[in-house]
Amino acid sequence: MASIERFSWAARGRSFRYAFAGLKLLVVQHNAWLHAALTLAAVAAGLVLGIDRMDWLGIVVAIALVWFAEAINTAIEHLCDVVSPGPSEAVRQAKDIAAGAVLICAVAAALIGALVFLPHVTRW
Numbered sequence: 001m002a003s004i005e006r007f008s009w010a011a012r013g014r015s016f017r018y019a020f021a022g023l024k025l026l027v028v029q030h031n032a033w034l035h036a037a038l039t040l041a042a043v044a045a046g047l048v049l050g051i052d053r054m055d056w057l058g059i060v061v062a063i064a065l066v067w068f069a070e071a072i073n074t075a076i077e078h079l080c081d082v083v084s085p086g087p088s089e090a091v092r093q094a095k096d097i098a099a100g101a102v103l104i105c106a107v108a109a110a111l112i113g114a115l116v117f118l119p120h121v122t123r124w
Contacts, residue, residue: 022071022075025074025078026070026071026074029070029074031070031102032070032074035066035067035070038066039063039067042059042062042063042113043059043063045117046059046116046117049117049120049121049124050120051116051117051120055116058112058115058116059112059113059116061112062108062109062112062113063109065105065108065109066102066105066106066109068105069101069102069104069105069106070102072098072101073098073099073101073102076094076095076098077095077098080094080095
């Protein structure tokens with residue numbers, strides 16, 4: 001049975017440093033640049049169109065969902081490359097499934113964006 005580490009502020013600080021290091025690795029990915037551009041576009045559209053609090057909730061959840069999926073996908077790809085550096089059908093399938101998860105989240109985010117923004121655009 002694993003021992004439970006005592007709480008320390010230093011350990012929490014290290015956890016945040018590791019998390020920020022992970023985010024730094026994430027944002028250098030090519031797909032992350034696309035996500036960043038679309039994130040900025042969604043936020044700009046929300047500000048210009050003056051969406052309400054509930055609409056912002058949907059937009060924030062959609063943005064977080066896509067970024068979360070992309071982070072998990074990137075982690076899986078890195079791990080697969082270490083575990084199996086050579087060609088492997090199982091690794092290819094794992095990477096494809098992880099990429100598919102990002103696609104599912106991106107399509108859901110696009111639908112949320114359409115549901116939020118289209119009524120405002122048609123009135124504008």
